[in-house]
Amino acid sequence: MRIVLGVGGGIAAYKVASLLRLFTEAGHNVTVIPTEASTRFVGTATWEALSGNPVSNSVFDDVHQVNHVRLGHEADLVVVAPATADLLAKAATGQAGDLLTNTLLMAHGPVLFAPxxxxxxxxxxxxxANVDTLRTRGAAxxxxATGRLTGADSGPGRLPEPEVIFEAAMALVEGQADYQLPLAGRTVTISAGGTREPLDPVRFLGNRSSGKQGVALAVAxxxxxxxxxxxxxxxxxxxxxxxxxxxxxxxxxLREAALAAAADSxxxxxxxxxADFxxxxxxxxxxxxxxxxxxxxxTxxxxxxxxxxxxxxxxAVGPAGRYQLIVGFAAETGDSQGDVLAYAEAKLERKGCDLLVVNHVGSDKVFGQDTNSVVILSRSGSEPQEASGTKTEVSTAIISRISFELNHVSPRA
Incomplete structure (x- = not known):
């Protein structure tokens, strides 16, 4: 795959070297276009050495190849990291003052900004407003990330880790992530794994959960x-x-952590x-x-x-509070009194959550496996939705359904 990697003029540019390495080690051909300001942080020699390709930020280099047009046309993917406030503004307003902004205007494939x-x-x-404009036009x-920034300050504004950008870029190209990132700006809390209830310092009551589905949901x-x-x-x-x-x-x-996390989710x-007991x-x-x-x-x-x-x-917060969507999971087995879906529908009514993801469990099903098959039930009255495949594929379906419920289903009082 041909990737254009644009590098903005922020101190986080040094972390992009690791992102470039991830792309090249995965076998992709990467052309790096640094802005003039970014070369104050990382020089062009670094990008040439790591990419194996010549590096320029001028539309006047190799004019005979018409790079300001060619690079955007040929790229299967354009990634900009770090995407500074200045770069986002230039991209949103269609400026074309250097090779990178020209390439963004000419890009035919997916474009991913990592601010x-x-x-x-x-x-x-x-x-x-600039971010909203770019997303509306189809850019991701x-x-x-949230954490320590330059100096003593902390907060949202850190460059996402290179592995996160890499995985998001691959998901974008493979169609597993919406170009407009349907959960952008949302906070999602996910519980995963199995709880353990101690009997004594060395023994506990536990279950067979591996955490694979919860982790796949977090990635999706x-x-x-x-x-x-x-x-x-x-x-x-x-x-x-x-x-x-x-x-x-x-x-x-888990209860204490969930109640605390729900406050801003x-x-x-x-x-x-x-564990029930x-x-x-x-x-x-x-x-x-x-x-x-x-x-x-x-006892x-x-x-x-x-x-x-x-x-x-x-x-209890009522209509004055922010709408929050709550999703439960039901690991069920049928018996002589009813099948899996019957128990799940009763659980959905009893719990009062918005969606219930139901799977049929057993000694050789779901727990610890890499595949899953679920049915998604909704209190909105929608038809049950089936999803099966790898836990990554199932998680993508669940997150897509959550996005739909958030954006298209009226909040319930």
């Missing part, structure tokens, strides 16, 4: 432009780059496998197995219904 700037610049009405503009939401917070219980897979991670172990810890997805008492020492002792009796008590509590909290 980096100070928080006040990112939040300024002019920048937000990532949300910047991130690729759709959301700011993602992952409430991570026990997982067999690492969390993805570019998301905030809050580690939890027990159902009570547009979407809450409770995909973790939460916990031991009434936890031994401070290991429970010993002695020949002269009777079998221990373990269990119910854990709180976190999903239902989140719905009640959301509904």
């Amino acid at each position: 980096a700037m100070h928080t006040e610049m990112w939040q300024h009405a002019a920048t937000r 503009v990532l949300e910047p 939401a991130r690729n759709a432009g959301a700011t993602v917070r992952l409430l991570a219980a026990h997982m067999e897979v690492p969390p993805p780059a570019g998301v905030e991670v809050v580690a939890v172990e027990t159902a009570l810890q 547009d979407v809450v997805i409770m995909s973790a496998a939460v 916990r031991p009434a008492a936890v031994s401070d020492t290991k429970i010993k197995k002695r020949d002269d002792s009777a079998d221990p009796i373990i 269990l008590v119910r854990n709180p219904d976190i999903l239902h509590e989140l719905v009640e909290l959301r509904n």
Whole structure:
């Protein structure tokens, strides 16, 4: 794939060298176009050495090749990182003062901007208007990361990590992310993995959840432009780059984290496998197995219904508050009293969430596997939606459905 990598004039330009390496190691042919200001941070020799291609930022170099037209026409993808406030403004207003802005005007394929700037610049009405303009025209503009900026300040404005930009770029080209990033500007909280309820210092009650589906959901939401917070219980897979991670172990810890995270979330997805019960008492020492002792009796008590509590909290805010979409997961098995969907529909009604993602679980299904098959039920009255395939594909379908509900379904009181 032919990629044009535009480099803006911000201190985060040094991180783009790692992004370039990711592109080239994946086998792509990359032409780097730095702005004049960016060469104050990283010189053209670095870009030539890492890309293996000549580097220029002038429309007057190699005029016979008409680079200001050719590069945009031939590119399968254009990525701009860091996309400074100045570059976003020039792109939004169609300026063509150098080779990069000319290339942006000539680009026929997808264009991805990865912003980096100070928080006040990112939040300024002019920048937000420019971002909206670019998205309306079909460009993808990532949300910047939140964290330490130049100097002592912190806030939204950090360049997303190179791995995040790379994955978003690949998803954009492969059609797994909308050019207009439907969750841009949204905050999504996702719980993942399985909770563990301690019996004593070495034993616990747990479940078979690997966290793979929750992590795939976090990646899909991130690729759709959301700011993602992952409430991570026990997982067999690492969390993805570019998301905030809050580690939890027990159902009570997850409840505390979920209620806190919901305060500023547009979407809450409770995909973790939460223990329904916990031991009434936890031994401070290991429970010993002695020949002269009777079998221990373990009394269990119910854990709180976190999903239902989140719905009640959301509904209590009322119409004056920001609309929040809540998604539950139901890992069900059928029995003589009813099938999986019957139990799931009853659960949707009981919990009061907006969407319920249902899967049929068993010793060889869902937990720990790389594939999944789900049915998405909605309180809006829509027909059940089926999704199957890899957990990445299923997550893409779920996030697309969430985006649709947010943008096209009227909020419920």
